[in-house]
Amino acid sequence: MSEIKEQAKKCGVLGCTGMVGQRFLTLLSRHPSFKVFKIGASSRSAGKPYEKACKWKLSEALDANISKLVVSECKPENFQGCDIIFSGLDSDVAGEIESSFRSAGFAVFSNAKNYRMDPSVPLVVPLVNADHIDSVANQKARYGGYIVTNANCSTTGLVLPLKALMDAFGVLKSISVVTLQAISGAGYPGVPSLDIIDNVVPFIDGEEEKIETETRKILGTFDGVQFLDAPGTNVSAHCNRVPVLDGHLSCISVSFETKSKPSIAEISRAFEKYVPLPCEMECYSAPSSSIRVLEGVDRPQPRLDRYAENGFAVTVGRVRKDTVFDVRFVALVHNTILGAAGSSILNAEIAERKGLL
Ligand SMILES: NC(=O)c1ccc[n+]([C@@H]2O[C@H](COP(=O)([O-])OP(=O)(O)OC[C@H]3O[C@@H](n4cnc5c(N)ncnc54)[C@H](OP(=O)(O)O)[C@@H]3O)[C@@H](O)[C@H]2O)c1
Structure with a gap:
């Protein structure tokens, strides 16, 4: 392992x-070809060794070498020598900081909402629209570096099964989603x-709008110059916060535009047969099966199913006829994986395979 990590x-x-x-550091600590080199956070944390700056919340132990790294302020000059910048910054500060890294020539892979809907920035759910990463050539020409965003966490759990349905049965006319x-x-x-x-909070600020708009961009196309929204794809979202870690x-309920409606068996098969680009490219983090269809009448459940494929798959269950739409089902995604x-x-692995790093 240390020999691989050398390069x-x-x-x-x-x-x-x-x-x-914290999830970045855990996943990167066991990655064969990406190595944590520099870490950054606010001035409250800067100057401290990571183990002192961070309240570690994951059940997996923190890597001993990473725990000794000293946290820097998020300035490009403190990250010289990095090939890749991953950002888990709060959106209040991500806009300015990520753009300063892009202007300094870095490849930035961001989780924040700030650039997701920017017409020059790809919004990439790697198991759905990995081809949109090609658009970074335009940013590179303009800024020197580039930003690739990934979606809001609940959007990711929605667009993966939707993409499998679109590929198999064409335009999705209407989609209803209620999140927990x-x-x-x-x-x-x-x-x-x-x-x-002992509660459920039926409001998450800005979340419903993000699901409704991000879905159209992710399921749309990149024509070499601009991103074009997917046709149809009218999404109505209700978002709830529930006491799950x-x-x-x-x-999710979906209606298809086609008049010849697929059967439930055909829909389940479309989920199971869906093979996204990172799986074809054999990227290290790609799951062997990106959508797992579960048979149990009461699955998926967060406690039982969130680590399917090490947290890199969406699990789907309860695929059945809908009385108003054409089909309904339940989907689960690990929100921080x-x-x-x-x-x-995964987006960085794709960029590496495409020679964009
Ligand atoms: N949590 C999820 O499931 C999830 C899923 C998808 C996307 N996202 C997005 O990912 C981002 C991170 O989410 P999170 O849940 O990890 O948030 P979080 O737990 O609140 O962490 C925010 C991070 O931003 C740093 N930060 C805050 N102010 C800063 C400043 N002025 N300069 C530099 N760093 C600063 C914090 O450092 P200090 O500790 O030093 O304050 C901390 O490391 C957000 O944009 C969020 O919307 C989250």
Whole structure:
């Protein structure tokens, strides 16, 4: 392992102390060809060794070498020598900081919302629209570096099954989604315990709008110059925060534009047969099966199913006829793995394969 890591790409992780940052460090600590080289957070954390700056919240132990790294302020000059910058920055500061890294020539893989809908920046869920990464050539020409964003965590759990349905049955006319989202999705310290224990909060600021707009861009196309929204794809979203640690569950109903409606068996087969580009490219973090269809009548469940394929797959269950739409089902995504840090890492693996790093 140490020999492989000798030639590894050197990674900087911005927002290293947060929920997404902690997941980055865990996933990167066991990555064969990416190595954590520099870490950054706010001035509150800068100058301290990571183990002192961070309140570690994951059940997996922090890598001993990473725990000794000293946290820097998020300035490009502190990250010289990095081949890749991963960002788990709070959106209040991500806009300015990520753009300064792009202007300094870095390849930035971001989880923040700031550039997701920017017409020059790809919004990439790697198991859905990996081809949009090709657009970074335009940013490189303009800025020297580039930003690749990944989606809002609940959007990721929605677009993966939708893409499998689109590929198999054409335009999706209408989509209804009701989410039940874990508290780690709100970062740390996040939702106060008095608000969430023994409770459900039927509001997550800005989340419904993000799902409705991001879905169209992700399922759309890149024509070499611009991103074109997917036709149809009218999404209605209700978002709820529930007392679960990790894993966003979504109850999804879909109508197809086609008059010849697929059967439930055909729909389940379309989920199972779906093979995205990173799997074909044999990227290190790509799951062997990107959508797992579960048979149990009461699955997926966050506690039981969020680590399917090490957290890199979406699990789907309860695929059945809908009385108003054509089909309904339940989908689950691990919000800080495939829904955040894991997707950024997969995006970087794709960029590396495409010679863009
Ligand atoms: N949690 C999820 O499931 C999830 C999923 C998808 C996307 N996202 C997005 O990913 C980003 C991170 O989310 P999170 O849940 O990890 O949030 P978080 O736990 O609140 O972490 C925020 C990080 O940003 C850093 N930060 C705050 N102010 C800063 C400043 N002025 N300069 C530099 N760094 C600063 C914090 O460092 P200090 O510790 O030093 O304050 C911390 O490392 C957000 O944009 C979020 O919307 C989150």
